[in-house]
Amino acid sequence: MAFYLGNHGNIRLRRGNPIEIGTFKALISPDDINTALNRLGVENAVDNLVTGDRIVFSTTDNRRLDFIPDTNFGDPEFIQTQGADQLVTQSGDSFFSNGLTTDDFTAFVNVNAVGGLRLFPTFADAINNDRSNEITLDPFTNEPIEVHLDVRDTQYNVLGNVSGYEFNTSRDAIDVTALSDKYKQQYDAGLLSGSGRIECSFDYTTTDTKEAPIIMLQTIQRLDVGCGFDLALYLTDQEIIPDVANVFYLTTAVTTSTGISVDAGGVVSCTIDFVTTGEIRLIIGRPDAYILKEDADRIQIEQSLDFLLQEVTD
Known part of the structure; x- marks a missing residue:
């Protein structure tokens, strides 16, 4: 049995909202x-x-x-x-x-x-x-x-300075007990929902392509376009550990609350609570930001895809 350390994962965000509210x-x-x-x-x-x-x-x-x-x-x-x-x-x-x-x-x-x-x-x-x-x-x-x-948005960017995150999923149990039943019965096809918390050190500077934690504090304050985003929560990341597969949750979420902790002589930290708003998928080994081809190259997101062959018949 293999054991994995928590610092082998990360969080990637993709900004954006559903078209009807964004x-x-x-x-x-x-x-x-x-x-x-x-x-x-x-x-x-x-x-x-x-x-x-x-x-x-x-x-x-x-x-x-x-x-x-x-x-x-x-x-x-x-x-x-x-x-x-x-x-x-x-x-x-x-x-x-x-x-x-x-x-x-x-x-x-x-x-x-x-x-x-x-x-x-x-x-x-x-x-x-x-x-x-x-x-x-x-x-x-x-x-x-x-x-x-x-x-x-077109791509996921790594959220910087994350010290840890928690993600919970739950399924509603539908009560199907009839009046004459002596024991309570539950139906297992209830709705699936998720929620979680991200903990990170506060930073307002952004370099290269990493997202600064301040983006989470700013997202909740979008008045008209909403505070939605796409979220990839990595348990293991192949870019960090080359010999393991990617394992991550992929979902859409909205920020529900944020908090800042400022202690004398301590690091300023922030916490972000979120709930999921769409499908929750646990994906193993599938890359999320590029299209697989038969060779080892990647197709960049901003690159034109006109050169890809298309089927001319069903």
Whole structure:
């Protein structure tokens, strides 16, 4: 029998919410665009967005997302040669190589203290505020543009400074006792639910691609888009112990409470309580962030999958 130490696991988070609740609206006016700092002012951004969030901007305005240069929607040279208006599908909608139209756009955001957004193509660029890779903004005129902002994510990131976690699952027992029965009977196909607690040392700095524990304290304060996230709780991680398989719980959850402990001469720590909101799966040996191929290579999440062969018949 093998025994495993608790420090052989970790926690990975993927930000985001169900589409029906993970959206809020904002009016973007010409005065909200600061081209010198490449900052976009968005109402209620402070209450809903966190640095590192992947946001999908969309609009039904005829002017489309006028503050985003067309070169950000596909191959700049191709668009410059053909013209953005010439790139159309059979349905008549504008189409670009990343699958988005000029009615919608996706980027990772860096949020300042007053809710100003700076847009970046990757998570690492956003959390490190790497201005060499920032997405430029264009000024526009006339009336404000109504924009929908959806919080979405594409990958799991390791939660840093975790000292321990607890996860419990329970199944409701349905009482099927009839009036004439002398013994209580239970039916075992009740609803399955989960809850847990994460304990970690407090840290508000984020480097590389790790999530800082402050993200859990910020998530519960999202007023309009909710506090949901996808959660992978690793018991064993192959990246830490190469000769064992990945064993982890995979579920969606919402933060229900957070606490901070500040002791004189001690490390500032925080606890996060959560409950699951969807399917709970215990997975053994299956990688969660890439697609398996016949060779040993991985397909990066942000990489185009157009080269994958598809079945042409059933």
